[in-house]
Amino acid sequence: MTEPKKNLPVDEQLRVLKRGVADLVSEEDLRAKLTRSLETGQPLRVKLGADPTRPDLHLGHAVPLRKLRQFQDLGHKVIMLIGDFTATIGDPTGKSKTRPPLSIEEARANAQSYLEQCRLILRSESEVLEIRSNGEWLERLGYKDIIGLAAKYTVARILERDDFSKRLSSGTPISMHELLYPLTQGYDSVALQADVELGGTDQLFNNLVGRALQRDYGQEPQVVMTVPLLVGLDGTEKMSKSLDNYIGLSDEPHAIFAGLMKVPDPLLENYFTLLTDLSQERIAELLAGHPVEAHRQLAREVLAWLAPDADPDAAEERFRSVAKGGIPEDLPEVSVESSELNDEGRVSLARLVALAGLEPSNGAARKLMQNRGLKIGGEVYTDPQGTVSREQLAAPGGLILQKGKDKFARLMLKQ
């Protein structure tokens, strides 16, 4: 990724920071803050809030993280705000499945894992990275403080939030505490004296609450900057683990390569803008050329910052070999105990797929076969009731199973 370039002229900084941004409220304010920072040598404080609920990050998360990295490279300070205190409260009504209350230990463990993954992208030096917990100030708020906080915002403005107004008009219940969460999130900006708050476009409203509250508390209002939500490999939904349309930040280099080669063509420009530092001219040039070459360059660019220690040629080689039906050399090997075999000396393929870790259960393995997702020796295998003999497992080189394009396992009978 980029190297630090401190004290760049304001226009230069703005050019970098505005790239790929969806909302910027407001450019004038950001310019003023950058100008003052240059004059005083005082870096901007750039906040990103995170709920410590989902520990596995993917390329969608990389979009705001890369923007934060740009701020760091320009000499500014990133504040990762972990909502561990609010996570322990969760949704007290128990109705929201995305907000189950966590124990403080779970919240801390999630936060730990989250931050480790963020460090794949962010700089870690304390001059440019500060990690905070919202319990620091929320735990101290009493009834009077909360009434005072709530008094600063009107019901009408909170209900303007898109999802609230839709739910209210459709009669879907909104619990009173849900209205308090945006205020709390805004108060975090007051407590942190944030200069800029970054977020996905879905956070625009909440972050504007912070901007308004800072003004009410006598602070200079923060700049609100949003980045688009990355569309996943299915080409329609936003990237998410549950939709299985994602590329994980900690995936193997060849898997990242393979994933990026699958990006739907209409999304290429978007991926280039959000996930590489290539100039607009270079991107236009690539898009005008052959799509396979464009994908290849995208994959190499992303690998360069996401897995800087990996050999991109090796990753590509492995991807190519697999794509051509080849089998990579360094397959994970799995031993099969004799006790797995039945009286006739056979074991079901579904069981082997699960043993190999390609699917979590025999049932999922059978579904994989029905969906034509399993290959044996390069051939699609579709019989979910199929079995394999002791001899096949004991053969030299064992039995090689392949899931999709790039997941393999070599099964061998334990001697």
Added chain:
Amino acid sequence: MTEPKKNLPVDEQLRVLKRGVADLVSEEDLRAKLTRSLETGQPLRVKLGADPTRPDLHLGHAVPLRKLRQFQDLGHKVIMLIGDFTATIGDPTGKSKTRPPLSIEEARANAQSYLEQCRLILRSESEVLEIRSNGEWLERLGYKDIIGLAAKYTVARILERDDFSKRLSSGTPISMHELLYPLTQGYDSVALQADVELGGTDQLFNNLVGRALQRDYGQEPQVVMTVPLLVGLDGTEKMSKSLDNYIGLSDEPHAIFAGLMKVPDPLLENYFTLLTDLSQERIAELLAGHPVEAHRQLAREVLAWLAPDADPDAAEERFRSVAKGGIPEDLPEVSVESSELNDEGRVSLARLVALAGLEPSNGAARKLMQNRGLKIGGEVYTDPQGTVSREQLAAPGGLILQKGKDKFARLMLKQ
């Protein structure tokens, strides 16, 4: 007022308690609670909340207080909840003139004066009167408790409150903290484990929130009972000090008598129902007779419980004498310093009216005259620029000023 009659049969208690009630949610619940109270000997806990903001009580306040007294006479316990903690918060936006934040000393002084006046109607024995402050539990609530409390109620239900829905649809701002106050008030019922909450009809919604919250906190829901807001002597607006259509609880007996003689005829039945214990038959009889006699009986009934030590005949006598243009014997006397006279030995009437305490300022005194509210020697005096001579003030008996029907002062030149 009535004497205690403990352990009355439930039907008998219900008959007393339902008199003059506007809303009762629900009669079945009240019956069940009364039945259990009779069986266990455990009195019901009957809550009335009060903001310690207005220290002068009038007959409008007497309506709920008399209902509480009925509960006490039946052996139940009244809990006067003073919102002194919330009064110190007030309306943090500063927009509501009726809710200026008070210092804790002001709030306590107001509460003291409020409770003294309540004791004109309520019994004071600790078995039937408990005085509490909402700071006891609100001061201890933290962020997590408040989120948990708010989670128990939906926005739609809060916005159902009549004044909220009107303001929201007319675009009049509602501050977020205003939505929290009904929840807090409801939480008071949880903290107090109230069996019944009493209030004016304007409190129906807030008190129903308490009923719902108690259920959510695993308590038996309180019965909500409201009494009508008493219409004032103008016959249209609810009785209030600022509209000057009131009879103060601490007024002189003859002034109370005079006020009740002025109750508009269409309100008589209402006043009899809410402010006396006369039977419906007796009320019907009085209403069928001469209106003056009905007013007289109303006045004597109210004096009997509001000023039990006063001689009702004397109060009536004084009222009659004044009504006929007579002048009572025990006038307040006011000395006028010679220095008040000008070079010509005269002083303005406006100044004298203010000196006598009949109006707060010379300007108000002039307005009184313009409105034909001042009499001198039984004659209406209307010249706001009028003056009085040294001789008039020095005459035996001095100068008698009369405001309205029953306020007098005797002014005499200081020797």
